Amino acid sequence: MKKPWLSSNECSVPDCAFKTNDVSEALAIALLTNHGLAHQSAPVVMAAPAQAPTLQGPKLDRPRVDVGVSIEEWNVFLRRWEVFCTGSGIGAAQAPFQLFQCAEPELGDSLLKANPTVASGTLPDLIAAMRSLAVIPITTCVLCTELLQLRQERDETFRAFTARVRGRAETCAYAAVCECGKAVDYTDHIIRDVLINGIYDSDIRRKVLSTSDILNKPVNDVVALVENKEMARNALPSLALSAMSSFQRLRRGPQVSSTPTPGPADKARMASCPECRGTFNVFTEGSRGWNTKLHQLCIDCYRARRRKRRQQPLASSQQAAMELEPISQNASFQPSSRPGRRRGSHVDSPVILEHHIFSKGEWRRARTRDHPRAQITISVDRSGGLCGGPVGQGFFIVVIKNNN
Incomplete structure (x- = not known):
């Protein structure tokens, strides 16, 4: 009997170590075919879990910059710009256009006048151009001097x-x-x-x-x-304040309790008004608490009496000012018709006084009795030697003569 032909075959797929042993040709073909099915089947991929939708936060406010800012304000603007870029997801390609929109109209117009294509350039070039136009140049020595002079408020x-x-x-x-x-x-x-x-x-x-x-x-x-x-x-308060507070407490003595509140019977107590014959509550509660003394009149009669008392002193004071109180009047001097006078001359005409009173918010001329008049004589003594003064120094001598 003739033996079948035996052979060993390997898998043709790269990096595959499968190999058949010495078997017959028909069996090797069957094994290789079965092994090829393993390479043809796609690997099972596990489905990724569904991710929850991310909620976007509120829109960030764009930082603004204008001309005339200090270097300190410019540094704050750059930091706000970095936060805005990170929070808004601005990439490197859109950063120059977004930064140009941060400039105020005056600064943006100056940038376009200086370089029309400034927004199309790189981000560092745009930052340098904006800083040159926006920041007020100040020498470093001045900034150092201002720093050393800072004090806590x-x-x-x-x-x-x-x-x-x-x-x-x-x-x-x-x-x-x-x-x-x-x-x-x-x-x-x-x-x-x-x-x-x-x-x-x-x-x-x-x-x-x-x-x-x-x-x-x-x-x-x-x-x-x-x-x-x-x-x-x-x-902790300071020692001086504590000592002062304790001293004031000892000086004032024990605090008196607030006004006691009347009982229900006192609150409901009524009385008859002697003027209008109406009834009113003897105890009432106001902004400062309950009254300690009994009310004698109703509220309407009390207000009418108080208003009447206020009007009587006002009328009496005006009448006294017109008739009996010359002290409250304002006297205005009328100068003599002769502006100049010689040394040693005397003025015989007395000074005329015009009387005014303050009534109803203004000064008014009053028709009152004549003011007591006096003749005044003023002379200058230049003889010197008075009161031990030097020779040649003048002294005024006033002589008052009563015509009454």
Whole structure:
């Protein structure tokens, strides 16, 4: 009997290690066909779980910039621009166009006049062009001088003062190049010195200066130290205020309780008005509480009587001013018809007085009795020697003659 032909065959798919053993040709074909089905079947891909739809936040406000801003305001604008780009998802291709829309009309017109294609360029070129037109140029020495003169305001928190100092210090370019060629930034050292020097409370500044290694502490540690002392100061009053308050309490004595509230029977108590014969409540509650004394009249009669009492003194005072009170009158002097007078001459005509009173919000001329008149003689004595004065010094001598 003749033996069948045996052979071993390999899979034709690359990187496949399948191989048939020494089997007959028919069996090898069947094994390779069955193995090929494994390569033809697509791998099962697990479906990804459905993602929940992301909710978009509210639209961000676009930062604005105009001409005439300081370098500190420009730095704040750049930081707002970075936040706006990140929150709005603005890419690098759309960034120049979006940045140009942040310019106010005056700044945008200036940019287009200087360079019509400024919005089509790169983002750094547009930022440089906007800064050259928007920022007011100030020398660094002036900025450093203003920084060293900053002081904490009375009602300003120390953290707000720190933010103001840090924003100004960033514009002063406190940097230097070391001998080794490395750039050194000492802005934090200047900020710490300005903060310590600008503390408003002298007691807190004295305590901070007495702290050991205060110049070696970071700025955040200095801020935390001052804030803790401010909180302690605000929580506990000063000794002077406490002593004054205790002194006032001892001086005033025990506080008297408020007006006692009448009972239900007193609240309902009624009386008859002697003028209008009407009934009224004896006790009433006003803005200052219940009355302590009994009401004698009803509210309408009380107001009428008070109004009548106010009108009587007014009429009597006006009549007294017209007739019996010359002191309340204003006298105006009428000068003599002769403007000049010689030395040693006398004026015989008396001074005429015109009388006025203040009535109904204005000054009015009053017809009253004549004011008592007196003849006044004024002379100048230049003989000198009076009261030990030097020779040649004049003295006025006034002689009053009563014609009555």
